[in-house]
Amino acid sequence: MFQTLYSYFWWERLWLPANLTWADLEDRDGRVYAKASDLYITLPLALLFLVVRHLFETYVATPLAGLLNVKEKVRLKATPNAVLEKFYAATSKHPKQADVEMLSKKSGCTVRQVERWFRRRRNQDRPSLLKKFREASWRFTFYLIAFIAGMAVIVDKPWFYDLREVWKGYPIQSMLPSQYWYYMIELSFYWSLLFSIASDVKRKDFKEQIIHHVATIILISFSWFANYIRAGTLIMALHDSSDYLLESAKMFNYAGWRNTCNNIFIVFAAVFIITRLVILPFWIMHCTVFYPLDLYPAFFGYYFFNFMMVVLQSLHIFWAYLIIRMAQKFITGKVVEDERSDREETDNSEEEEEVAKNGPLSNGHPVLNNNHRKTD
Helix, strand or coil: CHHHHHHHHCCHHHHCCCCCCHHHHCCECCECCCCHHHHHHHHHHHHHHHHHHHHHHHHHHHHHHHHCCCCCCCCCCCCCCHHHHHHHHHCCCCCCHHHHHHHHHHHCCCHHHHHHHHHHHHHHHCCCHHHHHHHHHHHHHHHHHHHHHHHHHHCCCHHHCCHHHHHCCCCCCCCCHHHHHHHHHHHHHHHHHHHHCCCCCCCCCHHHHHHHHHHHHHHHHHHHHCCCHHHHHHHHHHHHHHHHHHHHHHHHHHCCCHHHHHHHHHHHHHHHHHHHHHHHHHHHHHHHHCHHHHCCCCCHHHHHHHHHHHHHHHHHHHHHHHHHHHHHHHHCCCCCCCCCCCCCCCCHHHHHHHHHHHCCEECCEECCCCCCCCCC
């Protein structure tokens, strides 16, 4: 049974053009070709990435956060309450008004106290500013190094300047050592992101992030064993070109350097829109959709690869919409925040009560002057 499924999965007519077999891609005469078995190493490398990430966040990102004066907000903790905690854990973190009134009777608290308890309890579960900064620092470092390495891999290749060269001689295109390591490192990194996604900072586009990681892993893997390596290196470098800018903007945002964050964000938005909404669909996808048909009839692998590219492009359009919304806020003078982030809630009603008694508050304590703000 397993052998039958295995044979069907690796049937040449699925993944290769007509009249070609896997035997045509066996190493010979000093020419080395990509093999599906090469990808096994990416799983242990992904685990190694998680170890390296932990060490980086502990010994590099954390001290860097201190140097940039990343300060954590003081969060008021929810008072222990078994009734409210049970509802929070088992039913909902956002109770409806009817639930609030019911919980008020059960717990002996007023409606306002119940609402305040849930606000504070939700805030307790939100990731700390330091956690966000460390995560952004790690991704910034990887994406920047990956972009530089990717450009080094492809900048001297003829297909970087003439996209028709991507398919010249396909699929009998030998693999270069630089292409091998570029692929293995990129794929390992995305595996590590998928492994850590449950513990990473959760944003509003959590589901889209999972789809993105899975689609990226499938695309990289397929392009490797189907020998779409030339197109794959172009696509990976194109994506890395803007990602490090976004992560650096996040880092400065968490550090409170608003002007620097806003300026980098504008550069990121321009690079993202140009690369993901112009170059990718009108150059790269045009190359993968039309140029191969000049060489061979369409086959399943051709349709599969381009379908996954459409999935990826759909996510780009979704994220471009969020980016444009943030850009509009920047242009109108509003503070730029990550549209995907879950904002911290404040105890407005409680603060109003305290202000009436004691004057302005800072983290729950009276202050005389709270008008100072950090600048770059």
